[in-house]
Amino acid sequence: MPLKQYHAKRNFAKSPEPKGDESKALRRKKTRTLFFCVQKHLASHLHYDLRLEHGGVLMSWAVPKGPSLDPKVKRFAAQVEDHPLEYGSFEGVIPEGYGAGVVMLWDSGTWTPESPDVDAALAKGDLKFTLDGYKLKGSWVLVRTRGYTRPGEKPTGPSWLLIKHKDEWSGDLDITEFAPLSVKSGDDFPAIMAAQDPDLWLTNRRAAGGATGVMLQGIIEQAAELKLAELQKQTTPPGRRARKTKV
Ligand code: MN
Numbered sequence: 001m002p003l004k005q006y007h008a009k010r011n012f013a014k015s016p017e018p019k020g021d022e023s024k025a026l027r028r029k030k031t032r033t034l035f036f037c038v039q040k041h042l043a044s045h046l047h048y049d050l051r052l053e054h055g056g057v058l059m060s061w062a063v064p065k066g067p068s069l070d071p072k073v074k075r076f077a078a079q080v081e082d083h084p085l086e087y088g089s090f091e092g093v094i095p096e097g098y099g100a101g102v103v104m105l106w107d108s109g110t111w112t113p114e115s116p117d118v119d120a121a122l123a124k125g126d127l128k129f130t131l132d133g134y135k136l137k138g139s140w141v142l143v144r145t146r147g148y149t150r151p152g153e154k155p156t157g158p159s160w161l162l163i164k165h166k167d168e169w170s171g172d173l174d175i176t177e178f179a180p181l182s183v184k185s186g187d188d189f190p191a192i193m194a195a196q197d198p199d200l201w202l203t204n205r206r207a208a209g210g211a212t213g214v215m216l217q218g219i220i221e222q223a224a225e226l227k228l229a230e231l232q233k234q235t236t237p238p239g240r241r242a243r244k245t246k247v
Contacts, residue, residue: 002055002056002057002082003020003057003082003083003084005081005082006020006081006082006083006084007019007020009081009098009099010097010098010099011097014095014096014097015094015095015096015097015098016090016092016093016094016095017087017090017094017099018084018086018087018090019084019086020057020083020084020085020086020087021084021086033110034052034053034054034110034111034112034113035053035058035085035088035108035109035110035111036050036051036052036053036108036109036110036111036131036133037050037051037058037088037089037105037106037107037108037109037133038050038051038066038067038106038107038108038133038135038136039051039090039091039103039104039105039106040066040103040104040106040180041062041099041101041102041103041104042101042102042189042212042215042216042219043094043099043100043101043212044101044212045064045212046064046212046215047062047063047064047066048062048063048064048065048066048067048106048176049061049062049063049080050063050067050077050162051083051087051088052111052129053085053088053111054118056085057082057083057084057085058082058083058084058085058087058088059079059082059122060079060080060081060082060083061077061078061079061080061142061160061162062077062078062080063075063076063077063078063162064076065176066175066176067136067140067162067164067175067176068162068164068174068175069164069169069170069171069172069173069175070164070170070171070172071163071164071165071166071170073163073164074161074162074163075161075162075163076159076160076161076162077142077159077160077161077162078157078158078159078160079157079158079159079160080157081157088108089105089108089184090103090105091103091104091105091182091184091185091192092192092195092196093192093193093196101212101216102189102192102193102216102219103192104181104182104184104187104188104189104192105182105183105184105185106135106181106182106183107133107134107135107136107183108133108134108183108184109131109132109133109134109136110131110132110133111129111130111131111132112129112130112132113127113128113129114128114129114130114139115128125143125144125158125160126141126142126143126144127141127142128140128141128165129141129142133183134179134183135175135179135183136169136175137169138164138165138167138168138169138170139164139165139167139169140162140163140164140165141162141163141165142160142161142162142163143160143161143163144158144159144160145159145160145161146159189219190219190222190223190226191223191226193219193220193223194222194223194224194226194227194230198223198224198227
């Protein structure tokens, strides 16, 4: 049941995203450590998806500006549909449809709720937790706000604020600038894209407009250069360029 919305939004014949096995999700409920990840997602807008394992699924929040280590900075976080646990290792290109764009596994690790009853904390709209990732560590809080919908806009999920608590892991380092790459592959967006079939790039470009379209175009061009360099390496016999002609 919790993945109903996730499945409704996607066509798995066209998307490489994991479908998710709910029976597996239920079995995993009994494990002790809880998984978390942050996926950097260039879709219609660049954002960071924070996902916390709870009840056999990944509860998810889209954070447009990404997490901040500065306790004075409150980052808007829109709660979105739960994702399957398998999604937590996903990195790649979503060719078309919902979420079309590029996904990078930006951080992953484990999380620990700071109060024993997570459901009660969620219901209260005040979830305090500790992260132990590669990039994000220490104490954080998600606080639900009233949320709003502009006239004519579709109602979105609940709005929250993601805030770092002051501890030895807080500070004014801009973590998204400082550590921009994937924790899975070490790649940036162009390299993630270059690893995929170039046919996907074109469908992808059609899906995006505006500033994101321009950003995506730049990424596609860099990906094409990477691909070309790789092809040249393959077609050049080893050592040929280095060898000096003897007369
Ligand atoms: Mn997303």
